[in-house]
Amino acid sequence: MRSSEQVRSVPLRARVRNNLVPFGFTVVTMVLFVVFFVWPAVLGLYYSLTNYRGYGTAKFVGLANYLQLFGDSDFYQAVLRTLTYAALVVPLSFVVPLFISVLLVGRFCRWSRAAQVLFFLPWLISPIVAGVIWRWMFGESFGVVNFLLSSLGVGHISWQTESNLSLATVVVAAVWGGLAFNMLLFMAALRNIPRSYYEAAEIDGASGWRQFWSISLPLLRPTSFMVVLLSSIGAMKEFALVQALNGGGPGNTNYLMVQYIYHTGFELNKVGYASAASFVLMLMLLVIALIQVRIDRRTELG
Amino acid sequence: MEVSRRTLLSGAVGAGALGLAACSGGTAGSGSSASTGPIQFYQSGDANQGGGYAKMAALYEQQTGKKVEVVEVAYADLPTKIKNAAQANGLPAVARMPSIDPVWKDRLVDLNDIATANKVKAGFVVKDSAGKALSLPSDITAVGMFLNKTLWDKAGVKFPTTEDSIWTWDEFVSAGKQVQASAGAKYGLVLDRSSHREKAFMYEFGSNWWLPDASGTYSTNDATTTALNYFKGITDDKFMPKSVWLSNDDPNALFKSGQVAAYYSGSWQIADFATNIKNFEWASVYLPKQPVRASNFGEAAAMVVFDGTGQEQAGHDWLNWLYTPANYQKLCEYSVMLPAVDGLTPNYSANKDALSLYNQEIAASPAIVGQVKQNDFKNTLSGKSVSGDPARDETVKFLNGQQSVDQTVANIGKALTSAFK
Numbered sequence: 001m002r003s004s005e006q007v008r009s010v011p012l013r014a015r016v017r018n019n020l021v022p023f024g025f026t027v028v029t030m031v032l033f034v035v036f037f038v039w040p041a042v043l044g045l046y047y048s049l050t051n052y053r054g055y056g057t058a059k060f061v062g063l064a065n066y067l068q069l070f071g072d073s074d075f076y077q078a079v080l081r082t083l084t085y086a087a088l089v090v091p092l093s094f095v096v097p098l099f100i101s102v103l104l105v106g107r108f109c110r111w112s113r114a115a116q117v118l119f120f121l122p123w124l125i126s127p128i129v130a131g132v133i134w135r136w137m138f139g140e141s142f143g144v145v146n147f148l149l150s151s152l153g154v155g156h157i158s159w160q161t162e163s164n165l166s167l168a169t170v171v172v173a174a175v176w177g178g179l180a181f182n183m184l185l186f187m188a189a190l191r192n193i194p195r196s197y198y199e200a201a202e203i204d205g206a207s208g209w210r211q212f213w214s215i216s217l218p219l220l221r222p223t224s225f226m227v228v229l230l231s232s233i234g235a236m237k238e239f240a241l242v243q244a245l246n247g248g249g250p251g252n253t254n255y256l257m258v259q260y261i262y263h264t265g266f267e268l269n270k271v272g273y274a275s276a277a278s279f280v281l282m283l284m285l286l287v288i289a290l291i292q293v294r295i296d297r298r299t300e301l302g
Numbered sequence: 303m304e305v306s307r308r309t310l311l312s313g314a315v316g317a318g319a320l321g322l323a324a325c326s327g328g329t330a331g332s333g334s335s336a337s338t339g340p341i342q343f344y345q346s347g348d349a350n351q352g353g354g355y356a357k358m359a360a361l362y363e364q365q366t367g368k369k370v371e372v373v374e375v376a377y378a379d380l381p382t383k384i385k386n387a388a389q390a391n392g393l394p395a396v397a398r399m400p401s402i403d404p405v406w407k408d409r410l411v412d413l414n415d416i417a418t419a420n421k422v423k424a425g426f427v428v429k430d431s432a433g434k435a436l437s438l439p440s441d442i443t444a445v446g447m448f449l450n451k452t453l454w455d456k457a458g459v460k461f462p463t464t465e466d467s468i469w470t471w472d473e474f475v476s477a478g479k480q481v482q483a484s485a486g487a488k489y490g491l492v493l494d495r496s497s498h499r500e501k502a503f504m505y506e507f508g509s510n511w512w513l514p515d516a517s518g519t520y521s522t523n524d525a526t527t528t529a530l531n532y533f534k535g536i537t538d539d540k541f542m543p544k545s546v547w548l549s550n551d552d553p554n555a556l557f558k559s560g561q562v563a564a565y566y567s568g569s570w571q572i573a574d575f576a577t578n579i580k581n582f583e584w585a586s587v588y589l590p591k592q593p594v595r596a597s598n599f600g601e602a603a604a605m606v607v608f609d610g611t612g613q614e615q616a617g618h619d620w621l622n623w624l625y626t627p628a629n630y631q632k633l634c635e636y637s638v639m640l641p642a643v644d645g646l647t648p649n650y651s652a653n654k655d656a657l658s659l660y661n662q663e664i665a666a667s668p669a670i671v672g673q674v675k676q677n678d679f680k681n682t683l684s685g686k687s688v689s690g691d692p693a694r695d696e697t698v699k700f701l702n703g704q705q706s707v708d709q710t711v712a713n714i715g716k717a718l719t720s721a722f723k
Contacts, residue, residue, distance in 0.1 A: 139545070141543050161544040
């Protein structure tokens with residue numbers, strides 16, 4: 001970092017060049033950010049304070065939407081279900097891709113390329129299509145999973161009409177769908193760890209497990225942080241997959257927060273109320289992200 | 303590292319909130335507002351229905367030299383599209399809408415002359431308090447039941463083929479179970495996930511659905527509770543799959559798979575079944591009664607001509623031509639529709655019996671069906687509408703064991719009261 005005197009001694013032209021030119025490069029991003037984020041967000045905040053129904057005039061109602069929201073048991077159920085979902089998806093989206101990445105990067109791996117392509121395929125499918133595929137596989141009446149299970153004599157399992165099993169199906173589909181992306185991150189990071197560390201550890205007699213635990217995992221920390229952060233935010237916002245897979249069913253027991261927002265906003269036409277719920281969700285996402293940054297910084301210092 | 307983390311964070315959170323923060327509607331539809339040139343007719347339907355209108359439009363052009371463009375819009379998008387078009391002053395000339403919307407109900411052309419001249423069924427012409435006819439029924443649809451005849455024949459179980467041998471729900475369910483047992487059908491019945499079908503089911507048990515009293519409070523009679531309990535009783539994953547009502551499984555696809563003995567749906571399926579069911583024989587059958595014989599029927603859609611487009615006359619002329627009995631009969635035959643014009647007996651190329659069965663069901667239905675329908679019209683015209691389907695949603699909660707039958711009945715009443723009072 002330069003001292004303040006040094007900064008002052010820089011000639012004006014250079015200062016302009018150093019400040020304005022970089023600023024110029026950000027203009028496009030800034031405009032996009034304002035048009036597609038700040039403006040909708042301001043509009044959403046305004047709607048959340050009105051009884052807007054998606055058409056006609058919006059009447060200002062103050063905090064009434066928020067008060068109603070905090071007394072709405074369906075909203076709490078959606079929040080709780082979303083947290084449960086995230087609590088299941090995030091650890092799995094961390095462990096499974098990490099495990100597969102370690103296997104694929106490992107020295108003894110054969111057919112690594114082919115395996116990578118195979119694991120990467122789900123990433124190319126839209127979540128809606130993924131949802132429909134899993135819906136068919138886990139269809140209660142004519143799904144292939146129930147067909148196989150009944151052929152094995154296990155019998156008919158209520159994948160669609162028992163709320164915990166329905167959620168489990170969504171969790172599995174989500175982990176499968178997000179596998180490729182997280183795996184790419186982990187594999188790139190694993191390849192960047194210098195081989196010499198492992199060689200040194202091997203000479204010292206460290207087991208494979210010990211090497212993973214003491215070399216790979218600590219050096220993967222920045223990547224791990226990103227995977228956990230992105231997975232948590234992704235899980236909290238999950239919509240397309242659930243909508244296509246079981247529509248938040250059975251009934252409304254598996255409505256996640258975005259589902260709830262969609263239902264109130266677009267099916268019940270309570271746009272103001274849904275906007276209030278959206279803001280609560282945004283605050284929750286902010287809090288989650290801030291907590292994770294804090295934890296990450298603390299472990300980095302400690 | 304520090305800076306890049308923070309950038310990453312704000313980026314990630316920004317991306318997270320994007321698209322959630324604002325919850326406004328879609329983009330405005332573009333309608334033609336030119337006073338000359340072809341008029342646009344917005345509608346949504348399958349190949350049969352849309353094809354019927356397209357054939358009629360071609361005939362219209364041949365006879366009069368005037369062009370009508372039939373614009374297909376996805377069913378779920380049509381109301382929003384027209385709503386937005388109304389606000390953006392871009393309405394098409396004519397549309398076939400699921401229902402009249404308060405947003406544009408004041409921007410419609412009076413269709414009384416077409417209705418009287420062509421004997422359009424009066425009970426389904428929506429009129430405002432001044433007697434202006436806002437819409438004409440496009441055609442009539444009615445709830446009805448289909449059987450997989452191949453399965454019933456294989457099991458050797460008889461079903462009613464004349465009006466005097468109509469079965470009760472108890473008789474139908476036990477017959478269906480026999481078919482399941484002896485023909486190896488996976489399920490006895492599937493029933494569409496909609497309060498429209500639920501209404502017909504309830505009428506058959508003597509329910510009055512929910513109607514307002516003088517103060518505007520919606521309530522129902524005891525038969526509703528009986529019907530709901532019966533419904534839950536057969537939704538046991540043996541006779542009827544739970545997945546249709548609880549998690550949106552497609553009943554049409556289940557029936558078409560050939561493994562379901564009966565399908566409780568409606569007349570609009572006939573055209574689809576006629577072309578798409580090849581692997582078994584199907585039949586239309588009388589709806590069960592317990593003890594009331596009832597279907598739920600009404601206008602399939604509302605035909606409207608918009609005011610202020612500069613093409614009011616051209617739109618009016620098109621409908622006037624379309625509803626002329628000779629032309630309208632052709633439309634019914636092309637699209638396999640039940641006529642909304644009195645005194646017509648379309649000469650359907652196939653499935654004549656199935657279609658005439660619906661006419662009998664409509665004639666035999668009790669007065670309550672019309673009363674509920676009239677109450678719906680009244681609400682629409684006073685600018686009140688219920689969004690979504692609260693009766694269906696509350697019923698799903700009941701079927702899923704989330705609430706008791708009494709709570710369900712009370713919640714539906716409450717939802718309707720708060721929407722319409």
